[in-house]
């Protein structure tokens with residue numbers, strides 16, 4: 001498989017995985033690892049969203065960024081990309097993908113990735129019908145979840161062959177089965193507020209949260 005992706009002239013692939021990461025947890029780390037395995041020559045860009053500061057119980061962008069960097073430290077080909085933190089205002093995925101297109105060119109394969117729960121809510125996004133013109137879409141199915149493809153994503157053509165995403169730059173939709181890690185940032189924040197000592201996050205993230213006394217009032 002690796003050799004197939006690396007053959008002469010093989011197109012590079014940029015994988016994008018966005019989220020609030022408030023805080024990053026074991027489910028996110030598993031997702032990054034699944035993407036690195038599934039796209040063996042890709043760079044995986046982990047992209048923290050810009051968030052309005054008025055949202056209660058939120059850690060600052062600086063804290064979210066520091067935790068995310070610590071969580072993926074040492075995973076070669078995974079990078080934290082600050083593109084959305086550098087922009088003021090809301091993080092629209094179509095804007096982020098347009099910047100990637102400008103940076104990497106019209107032919108580069110861009111793969112935008114989502115968890116199944118997030119994919120189910122895409123109809124409420126800003127201009128989701130434009131996504132297929134800009135990127136492929138990879139939906140990570142947790143073991144017990146299957147998502148109906150929302151109407152706004154109907155321009156995508158489904159494929160069961162991830163390698164096809166290297167051959168063309170955009171417009172394909174694939175599912176990737178991933179282990180079920182039943183955790184969310186909401187649950188992590190609630191556990192912290194209840195003073196639970198065991199958190200479903202990497203140990204260095206638990207240390208960081210304790211050291212900075214984050215999420216105490218969640």
Ligand code: ATP
Nearest residue numbers: 018019020021027114115116118181183184185186
């Ligand atoms: P919150 O509880 O605050 O809504 P969250 O845990 O869903 O947060 P996000 O940062 O909003 O985390 O999610 C970023 C991406 O990670 C989304 O695509 C989401 O579907 C995916 N994701 C979140 N938790 C998991 C998990 N346990 N397993 C796989 N994917 C996940």
